[in-house]
Amino acid sequence: MRAAPTQEDIRRQNLGALLRHVHVLGPTSRARLTAGMGLNRSTIGALTTELAAAGLIVEEAPRDTSGGGRGRPSLVVRAQSQRVYVYAFTIGVDRLVAARVGLGGVILDRRELQRPGSGFSPKEVAEALGGFVAQMRLSAPHDGVCVGAGVAVCAMVRGSDGTIPEGPTQDWRNEPLGERLSAAIGMVVMVGNDADLGVVAEHTRGAAVGCDDVIYLHGDVCIGGGILSAGRPVAGGDGYAGEVGHMVVNPDGRPCRCGARGCWEAEIGEFALTRGTAKHTIGGLADAAARGDHDAEEGMRRVGDWLGLGVANLVNILNPQMVVFGGTLREVYLATAAQVRSRLNRTSLSVTREHLKLRTAALGDDAPLYGAAELAFARLLDNPLESGLAPAAG
Amino acid sequence: MRAAPTQEDIRRQNLGALLRHVHVLGPTSRARLTAGMGLNRSTIGALTTELAAAGLIVEEAPRDTSGGGRGRPSLVVRAQSQRVYVYAFTIGVDRLVAARVGLGGVILDRRELQRPGSGFSPKEVAEALGGFVAQMRLSAPHDGVCVGAGVAVCAMVRGSDGTIPEGPTQDWRNEPLGERLSAAIGMVVMVGNDADLGVVAEHTRGAAVGCDDVIYLHGDVCIGGGILSAGRPVAGGDGYAGEVGHMVVNPDGRPCRCGARGCWEAEIGEFALTRGTAKHTIGGLADAAARGDHDAEEGMRRVGDWLGLGVANLVNILNPQMVVFGGTLREVYLATAAQVRSRLNRTSLSVTREHLKLRTAALGDDAPLYGAAELAFARLLDNPLESGLAPAAG
Structure with missing residues (x-):
């Protein structure tokens, strides 16, 4: 029974919807955004201008302009995948993965550690993932902006605070995983169960x-x-x-x-x-x-x-x-x-x-990793201009 | 990735939210609506004026004005339960119930037919419920407005069209129950499974x-x-x-x-x-x-x-x-x-x-009946002023 949204809510929703559109479906012409979102051309133009000014998208002439010839071809809106990224992690029983994932769901960098048969304590997980992030940070572009971090873990996750009551191995008990990883990499890490994030990933860009x-x-x-x-x-x-x-x-x-x-x-x-x-x-x-x-x-x-x-x-x-x-x-x-x-x-x-x-x-073993990236992107996509994003360098 | 709602969507959502508020929670002061819905006083006043003009609510001075004394007491908004109603039905294996349920979830009239051990064919159901509606219509107020009808049935229900693939008894096969009942009572009847409607009812006004x-x-x-x-x-x-x-x-x-x-x-x-x-x-x-x-x-x-x-x-x-x-x-x-x-x-x-x-x-055996009423009220609550409601008689 909540009341309807305000004008400011609407602007934010529209910005988020447009950015989510290109994040999920890839480069999209303004004409298709206009049709797909049910907004008029001038509103779409205003939204893309704002998102471009924030460095989240670029607009460019379509590569293939041979088709029509009548009128100006519609600009294509593309996510700034190289510049705007998240860190995504998976914690399996005996395997850790860390990746830098660009807006649009592109894996830009990826590290992995396997330890068959033994597994990792929470402390080892934090050290390994913290080390991976430090390495990946070095190879990120200088004007890059990290907008979030997420982890998929092979264990039950309490929804309210990302605590892990049990497992994956025995030395995990009421583990405050979100807090521990946030401290290790210096930014907030959202926590989700691997299957819960797998279904999100397969629904967003996989089999479903x-x-x-x-x-x-x-x-x-x-x-x-x-x-x-x-x-x-x-x-x-x-x-x-x-x-x-x-x-x-x-x-x-x-x-x-x-x-x-x-x-x-x-x-x-x-x-x-x-x-x-x-x-x-x-x-x-x-x-x-x-x-x-x-x-x-x-x-x-x-x-x-x-x-x-x-x-x-x-x-x-x-x-x-x-x-x-x-x-x-x-x-x-x-x-x-x-x-x-x-x-x-x-x-x-x-x-x-x-x-x-x-x-x-369809995403194979990486479904939870892609899902962790979606979890990390959620805040940006909900509210593209107020998520602590630094302005574009130029 | 749908775009945000338009101004007209917002007005409709707010009208629906306010009406749903008094439908579910009962008589509510304007002051509590203002606080509960997060809208300002003048917006609430405009919404209640529109809903009152449509004959859906009345506003009246609170009964107990002894408390404060400072300033004018806030008007209380109440659903027009006697005037605005739906028909709700349940089809059990060996029991049929029909009720006239007023806005706010008040059972105004009720009829029942039991046939232990044998049950009813679809034709018998339609005849019995059609007869009950004819009786209940006679005892409804002259300025009353029926805004919908819903039935809870002890069988699986195809979501797209309310068809019943099987059961409750053997002579039900791909039964177009919604169509049959709509023809029998002369208005559209929405169809739901009894447990699916039971959970809605218990959540709206029962144990949950x-x-x-x-x-x-x-x-x-x-x-x-x-x-x-x-x-x-x-x-x-x-x-x-x-x-x-x-x-x-x-x-x-x-x-x-x-x-x-x-x-x-x-x-x-x-x-x-x-x-x-x-x-x-x-x-x-x-x-x-x-x-x-x-x-x-x-x-x-x-x-x-x-x-x-x-x-x-x-x-x-x-x-x-x-x-x-x-x-x-x-x-x-x-x-x-x-x-x-x-x-x-x-x-x-x-x-x-x-x-x-x-x-x-908490609603006992009537949980599916109350749920069927909620199903019938849904169209009105989604869009209070455009649901075919006749204007108030006076």
């Missing part, structure tokens, strides 16, 4: 573009879910929505690390979720099954069946248009797609799955 | 007021769920979200009428869900358990355990602030609350349940 009801499933040592409903993230009261790996699908089943029995992630089985030894990866299992190994075939059948059962439950509960498999689940799904679809068709209601698409993450 | 992340579970012959995320309904791509009764919780369990095995509603057991004979109702079971009947005790334990398991899954997936038990699940929950909570605590993650409240529907 144009799909507003989406579930993104991310496999690592655990299974996390990111849920979009009508294009908006489903966060839950405290930000913990999407713990789909702890949906019980088999009450007398395998013990789960959470203390319950028969959780989805426990039933799919550790070999399908971890980057283990060759023998135990899903790829190794698929190879063995292709060679006629009976146990491997049975293992594949079992993994696909459980994967399909959990997906069927989520489809009945949420009626998504698309389920996207990311992280290690990408490979699991590719190896068991027929089994997954078969179980899904037996177990979900025909109407809830009628228009369902199953896809792998 | 102030809670924006809510799951409402409605028991009838089946279990349906209505989900709110950040105050907005989670509908799914085709409007079928919330089929929580067909979440598989026991893959080798009981056969379900949907064709799968071990669905939640199949495991909780028919006796807990249907209004059966006394012996098989949950009330009868609870009485027998209280008398020390061992089988009844075991039955109660089992029902509560399965109910708790399904709730735990939903809590892990959606992290709601509240789960509301409605329809027959109200009684089931009351009889098994300790068992439900015990299973929930063993099976859900501590963080996802930390702030969770479990409640019964």
Whole structure:
């Protein structure tokens, strides 16, 4: 029951909408912005002038002017991707990634650290990411402007303050990750769960573009879910929505690390979720099954069946248009797609799955990284001229 | 990336916001509207004048003027509940309800038809509800204005057009319920699922007021769920979200009428869900358990355990602030609350349940009816002056 926005709100919304447009869709002519945003030409001109003066976009003559010939060709509006950027990070169980991502979603620089089988303490994470940022800062352009930082973490994240109650490894307990990383890199770092950010990324520039009801499933040592409903993230009261790996699908089943029995992630089985030894990866299992190994075939059948059962439950509960498999689940799904679809068709209601698409993450393992960049860009896109952005150098 | 609203959009939004305010919260002083909506006094005055001229509200001196004495007391704005109304209906498996509901959510008139054990064909539903409307129309005030009609049905509803693919009884197949009822009562009837409308009602004026992340579970012959995320309904791509009764919780369990095995509603057991004979109702079971009947005790334990398991899954997936038990699940929950909570605590993650409240529907069996009224009022509240409302008679 909030009242309608003021004139100032409207100007800010329009600036944000235009900048988001070129950020998401890439270079766009003024004519297409006019049509796409439902504003008149002079308003679009005023908005682009303001954004250009702030150094956020450039306007240039279109490269290809052969088409029409009648009248002046419409200027093309392009994000200042080299100049305006964020830092984006992912914290996996045994892998850290840091990137400098330009406006428009362009990865400009990228560093990675792997430590298979052991993982990182919060202190090690902060040191490593802080070091990466120092390196990347040196190679950034002199007139560059950093407008934010975001991190995707393979753990539950309290929505109110970015605290991590548990995991990824045992020395994480009520970890104030946002505070720690902010101190390490000298600017505010927004924190999100990897699956929650993965779904945002796949919706913005991946497999789910144009799909507003989406579930993104991310496999690592655990299974996390990111849920979009009508294009908006489903966060839950405290930000913990999407713990789909702890949906019980088999009450007398395998013990789960959470203390319950028969959780989805426990039933799919550790070999399908971890980057283990060759023998135990899903790829190794698929190879063995292709060679006629009976146990491997049975293992594949079992993994696909459980994967399909959990997906069927989520489809009945949420009626998504698309389920996207990311992280290690990408490979699991590719190896068991027929089994997954078969179980899904037996177990979900025909109407809830009628228009369902199953896809792998188009952004691959980088979906959460792109999502962390979106999180970092959010403040700029909400309010392009008041986000602490320094004026353009020239 | 839509552009910001125009001046005309803003006026409409403000009129709608003010009318929604008094519709939901009841009579409200201009001073409180000014504070609550963040608009200035003269804008509020202009809006109330327009709404009063349209016959939607009245303004009157406050009854209690003893308090202050300094200055003129602020006028109180009240919805024209007797004059402006909708028709709201519910279609249960064996019960039809029709009501005339005034602006502000006041049930002004109400009719009911029960047919235990057999149910109604679509044709019988249309005839019965058409007859009820004809009766209620006769007792409505002469200057009354009907601004909409809505129905809550115990079946899946396709979001795009209100078609019912299946159920409540076997002679329903791809039933164009909205069209049929619209023809029967001579005005457009909006169609919603009973649980989807139940959660809206409990959020607007029931147990979940102030809670924006809510799951409402409605028991009838089946279990349906209505989900709110950040105050907005989670509908799914085709409007079928919330089929929580067909979440598989026991893959080798009981056969379900949907064709799968071990669905939640199949495991909780028919006796807990249907209004059966006394012996098989949950009330009868609870009485027998209280008398020390061992089988009844075991039955109660089992029902509560399965109910708790399904709730735990939903809590892990959606992290709601509240789960509301409605329809027959109200009684089931009351009889098994300790068992439900015990299973929930063993099976859900501590963080996802930390702030969770479990409640019964404050609107009782009428939650879907109130929700159907909200559905019917939506057009008026979105655009108070252009919803085909006849001008006030005097």
